Amino acid sequence: xxxxxxxxxxxxxxxxxxxxxxxxxxxxxxxxxxxxxxxxxxxxxxxxxxxxxxxxxxxxxxxxxxxxxxxxxxxxxxxxxxxxxxxxxxxxxxxxxxxxxxxxxxxxxxxxxxxxxxxxxxxxxxxxxxxxxxxx
Ligand SMILES: O=c1ccn([C@H]2C[C@H](O)[C@@H](CO)O2)c(=O)[nH]1
Ligand SMILES: [Zn+2]
Numbered sequence: 408x409x410x411x412x413x414x415x416x417x418x419x420x421x422x423x424x425x426x427x428x429x430x431x432x433x434x435x436x437x438x439x440x441x442x443x444x445x446x447x448x449x450x451x452x453x454x455x456x457x458x459x460x461x462x463x464x465x466x467x468x469x470x471x472x473x474x475x476x477x478x479x480x481x482x483x484x485x486x487x488x489x490x491x492x493x494x495x496x497x498x499x500x501x502x503x504x505x506x507x508x509x510x511x512x513x514x515x516x517x518x519x520x521x522x523x524x525x526x527x528x529x530x531x532x533x534x535x536x537x538x539x540x541x542x543x
Contacts, residue, residue: 430454437481438470
């Protein structure tokens with residue numbers, strides 16, 4: 408199984424864990440770090456709708472909690488609709504990805520579209536101290 412197939416499979420599996428009783432839109436996200444580690448997240452909704460967190464937010468949190476600061480490749484999987492990351496999640500992913508980071512958007516049948524980070528969030532807002540904050 409290729410690295411990308413594994414990432415897709417990880418996103419597909421975590422999507423099943425999503426808590427989305429309000430939208431019924433289950434999302435999974437899987438991030439690969441440069442050393443091949445994979446971190447996943449699913450959306451977790453809330454009765455107070457804006458409190459909900461996206462799948463990408465969970466995956467980024469898991470990655471950072473494990474001590475990683477770089478995303479090498481990402482897969483986001485929804486269902487029928489093309490599940491491109493929302494605006495907030497584009498900013499979240501950019502914090503730990505280069506402009507060349509590939510974000511694959513999938514449905515249950517496989518990857519449908521692949522974008523660079525720069526396509527998703529051109530002219531991204533960043534602060535200088537971000538680079539000082541890297542662990543490597
Ligand atoms: O990339 C995306 C797009 C949407 N959602 C979630 C937010 C909400 O719980 C549901 C419907 O918008 O899908 C994500 O987790 N990631
Ligand atoms: Zn989001």
